[in-house]
Amino acid sequence: MARPTPQTHTPNHSRILLVEDDVRVADVTQEQLTLLGYEVVTVLDPREGLQRFAADPQGFALLITNYNMPGMTGLELAAACRQQRPNLPIILCTGDRALVEPSVHIDAVLCKPYQHDELADTIVELLHGRTTL
Secondary structure, X not given: OOOOOHHHHOOOOOEEEEEOOOHHHHHHHHHHXXXXXXXXXXXXXXXXXXXXXXXXXXXXXXXXXXXXXXXXXHHHHHHHHHHXXXXXXXXXXXXXXXXXXXXXXXXXXXXOOOOHHHHHHHHHHHHOOOOOO
């Protein structure tokens, strides 16, 4: 499958908030997103991620968060962000999908390790047709 061009993914150079406590996963994911043309704000602590989001809830097109993090789960982070912006698209990433209960706060779940194209396709699916920014 051919890799989509950044223009396919980011007509408005969408800004993504990435919250991932594993530095290696955060670095790789940020690199993937940057190669796709997205502007990425990467945060290693979910509480800091919530602070960043709260400071500018309309400034992010999408939230990508890990599920299992110290201090706050990805589901808790998603719920808190959705209180501030109910239409925010959210992707939850996890190493064990069985741990993730269905939630109205999550639009998509990606199981680690996910492929570059799977991440790209999920983002396009969630952002297509949205007018959140």
